[in-house]
Amino acid sequence: MSVLPKSVENVINEFSKLPGVGPKSAARMTYHFLRSPNKDATRLGEALMDMDSKTKFCNSCFNVTDKDICDICSSPSRDHSTICIVEEPLDVVAFENSAVFNGLYFVLGGVISPAEGVTASELRFDELGKRVISTINESVKKIELIVATNPSLEGEATASYIQDMFSKYIKEGKIHVSRLAMGLPTGADLEYADRLTLKKALEGRRDI
Ligand SMILES: [Zn+2]
Numbered sequence: 001m002s003v004l005p006k007s008v009e010n011v012i013n014e015f016s017k018l019p020g021v022g023p024k025s026a027a028r029m030t031y032h033f034l035r036s037p038n039k040d041a042t043r044l045g046e047a048l049m050d051m052d053s054k055t056k057f058c059n060s061c062f063n064v065t066d067k068d069i070c071d072i073c074s075s076p077s078r079d080h081s082t083i084c085i086v087e088e089p090l091d092v093v094a095f096e097n098s099a100v101f102n103g104l105y106f107v108l109g110g111v112i113s114p115a116e117g118v119t120a121s122e123l124r125f126d127e128l129g130k131r132v133i134s135t136i137n138e139s140v141k142k143i144e145l146i147v148a149t150n151p152s153l154e155g156e157a158t159a160s161y162i163q164d165m166f167s168k169y170i171k172e173g174k175i176h177v178s179r180l181a182m183g184l185p186t187g188a189d190l191e192y193a194d195r196l197t198l199k200k201a202l203e204g205r206r207d208i
Contacts, residue, residue, distance in 0.1 A: 008034070014196065060131060062107040062124055064089045072096075072104060079103040081141040085162065086148045087111055087155075090191040095148075098195035098204055103146070106131060111154040112161060120161060130166060136174050145177045146205055150190050163208050178205040 004058035008030060014034075031040040031106060057063070058070035067073070072078060082103030086092055087110055095101045108123050109189050135143055148161055149155035169175040181204030193201070 004121060011084070011173070046105075054055075057107075060094075061105045062109065062127065063092050065103060076205040080135070081139055082144045082146065083133075083135070084146045084148050085128065086190065087150060088191070091148065094191045094193060098193075101196065102180045110159040111149050113154045115154075116202070125161070125165065128162070132166065132169075132175065142174045143174065145175060146172065146202070147177065147208065148177045148190060148201075151180070159208055177208055179208045180205055 004012075011030045011033070012023070012026045015029045016023050018026075021029070026061055033044070033075055044058050047176065054066050055064050056066070056068075058065045058073055059068050060073040061070060063070050064147040067074075069084050084101055084103055085106045085108060086095070087108055089107055092105050092107065093103070106124075106128055106129065108125075110118055112118060112120055112123065132143060132145065145162065145166070149158045163170070164177050164178050166177065169179060181199040186197065190198075
């Protein structure tokens with residue numbers, strides 16, 4: 001027999017699935033909501049359900065949006081011949097907040113990581129291939145891909161994979177692939193980089 005009601009256990013269980021949250025923190029968060037007199041739990045639940053029902057991934061860049069094609073992809077004032085490839089939607093937020101980039105994005109959904117069991121097939125490489133090739137077909141300009149995965153071993157391996165994917169087009173001069181400069185310390189997380197660091201990393205991007 002459990003000491004806690006099933007409904008409370010369920011909440012602890014859900015909180016403990018969050019990144020960086022262990023069972024103790026999950027229990028503490030749950031008790032916070034249990035004690036809260038202001039219907040905080042109801043508001044949190046409603047906010048989560050609202051987000052769940054109203055958001056989706058952009059059909060073109062896979063950033064989080066409430067439209068089929070997000071505002072960035074559909075903006076005529078952005079440079080459609082430059083695509084910045086990032087790991088997660090929060091990386092797009094970091095670039096947009098720093099206002100240092102005026103091209104488009106592509107959200108891969110992670111990096112290749114054999115240690116964590118993430119293979120290429122679990123990331124959006126097929127979608128990236130389709131997107132880039134359709135951009136080549138539409139555009140007379142050379143396409144630049146800026147690989148902005150985090151400066152980790154996995155980030156580097158993912159950058160090499162992308163380069164191999166497009167090697168034919170790179171040789172034909174249709175695509176140029178670059179990688180963010182290492183102004184970012186190895187192991188750093190792009191989403192926490194400040195504006196100046198991101199600007200330098202972007203300006204100093206190098207060929208791969
Ligand atoms: Zn988009």
